[in-house]
Amino acid sequence: MILSVDINQVIPNIRMRLPSLTRTEQSIAESFLKPHFLNRSVSINEVAERLGVSTALVVKVSKKLGFSGFKQLKDALNAHHDSDTYAPSEQLQLDDSCEQIVTKVLKNSINALQEILNxxxxxxxxxxxxxxxxxxxxxxxxxxxxxxxxxxxxxxxxxxxxxxxxxxxxxxxxxxxxxxxxxxxxxxxxxxxxxxxxxxxxxxxxxxxxxxxxxxxxxxxxxxxxxxxxxxxxxxxxxxxxxxxxxxxxxxxxxxxxxxxxxxxxxxxxxxxxxxxxxxxxxxxx
The missing domain is CATH 3.40.50.10490 (Glucose-6-phosphate isomerase like protein; domain 1)
Known part of the structure; x- marks a missing residue:
């Protein structure tokens, strides 16, 4: 099923398709979710080389995530990242201070609730x-x-x-x-x-x-x-x-x-x- 793209639903839609992918495909999709990993100027060849996979596999994963192909996926993610509502989640690190931990946990919680609201x-x-x-x-x-x-x-x-x-x-x-x-x-x-x-x-x-x-x-x-x-x-x-x-x-x-x-x-x-x-x-x- 190809997504009718709503920029507020792009990332949650991708996340909910991750469990259906193979381990290698999941790794590729998780890279796609990193903020601006797929910037507007990057080509499919550059992405494939960076990930150490074929361009065919990049296209295959894009389609498994519900898009018509790599270009629609890239455009949708960039539109989402550029939107006023976008706020990237931050992973906790072992050397984070208590203040950093509290800030990250609460901001990530707010982001998650905003996603489900959309x-x-x-x-x-x-x-x-x-x-x-x-x-x-x-x-x-x-x-x-x-x-x-x-x-x-x-x-x-x-x-x-x-x-x-x-x-x-x-x-x-x-x-x-x-x-x-x-x-x-x-x-x-x-x-x-x-x-x-x-x-x-x-x-x-x-x-x-x-x-x-x-x-x-x-x-x-x-x-x-x-x-x-x-x-x-x-x-x-x-x-x-x-x-x-x-x-x-x-x-x-x-x-x-x-x-x-x-x-x-x-x-x-x-x-x-x-x-x-x-x-x-x-x-x-x-």
């Missing part, structure tokens, strides 16, 4: 919210660092009186998926969209007829293909913070957007249950 599909968020409201049972699947995102959503939903479940391991996910029906919803949080432990359960949930909502960074992952409502949360991994560093922040923002959308659709239910749940824990705040 990218999010509000209609898809609204449809996912409707599915959760209608659901008889809600299962929240994640592993590793993404689990806390599901636990946060579980806590938020309970404040509205909406019960959900976060299975803690692969066995529990498979068991829960096996007894779902077409009246149930599974929300899956996965940066890669291809974690084995998750995908076995997602396939089974789909076979059971459940509606699948996903939050992922990968356009081409099987998770995206199996999802009724795929929500994309593009974010660049930060080596020192790990793959889920800034990505976790972006996914939490997406969860908050989904949560607030649900609240807007059932205001009376929210008002009644927020009062009950707030009073229930009021004694803990003496």
């Amino acid at each position: 990218f999010v599909d509000a209609n898809m968020v609204s449809a996912a919210a409707d599915a959760i409201i209608r659901a008889h049972h809600i299962e929240l699947y994640a592993v590793g660092g993404s689990t806390i995102i599901c636990e946060d959503f579980q806590h938020k939903l309970l404040r509205f009186g909406i019960r959900s479940n976060v299975p803690k391991d692969r066995h529990l996910m498979l068991m829960s998926a096996s007894v779902l029906t077409d009246k149930d919803v599974v929300l899956v949080v996965s940066h890669s969209g291809q974690t084995v432990d998750l995908m076995d359960a997602v396939r089974l949930a789909k076979q059971s007829g459940a509606t699948v909502i996903s939050i992922t960074n990968n356009y081409h992952a099987e998770l995206s293909q199996l999802s009724n409502y795929p929500l994309y949360a593009p974010a660049s991994p930060e080596p020192l913070l790990g793959k889920n560093g800034i990505a976790r922040l972006v996914k939490l923002a997406m969860i908050d957007s989904l949560y607030a959308t649900i609240a807007s659709k059932i205001p009376q239910v929210v008002e009644d249950n927020l009062e009950k749940t707030t009073q229930a824990v009021a004694l803990l705040h003496r």
Whole structure:
């Protein structure tokens, strides 16, 4: 699929295609993302020589990233880098001072949130919210660092009186998926969209007829293909913070957007249950 280029969506679109590339292709694409690596005057031959690859491979990667070819990719990246909204993220270095660390982390977080603001599909968020409201049972699947995102959503939903479940391991996910029906919803949080432990359960949930909502960074992952409502949360991994560093922040923002959308659709239910749940824990705040 060739991109209809929106300069505010160029980089997140590229990031979400990275997992579908080979290791060599990923290395090339990551070089493309470096600020002004592809300046306006650089030729495809110069880029190929700098990367130590063939021009044919440069073209192939450009097309895999959703562009008609190298020229459209280069023009789109330059337009993005020259835009008023562009603010490059900075990697943390081991010798950074505390002030540098704080500045970089917070600025990178702001950049990531700005990217998703330019990218999010509000209609898809609204449809996912409707599915959760209608659901008889809600299962929240994640592993590793993404689990806390599901636990946060579980806590938020309970404040509205909406019960959900976060299975803690692969066995529990498979068991829960096996007894779902077409009246149930599974929300899956996965940066890669291809974690084995998750995908076995997602396939089974789909076979059971459940509606699948996903939050992922990968356009081409099987998770995206199996999802009724795929929500994309593009974010660049930060080596020192790990793959889920800034990505976790972006996914939490997406969860908050989904949560607030649900609240807007059932205001009376929210008002009644927020009062009950707030009073229930009021004694803990003496």
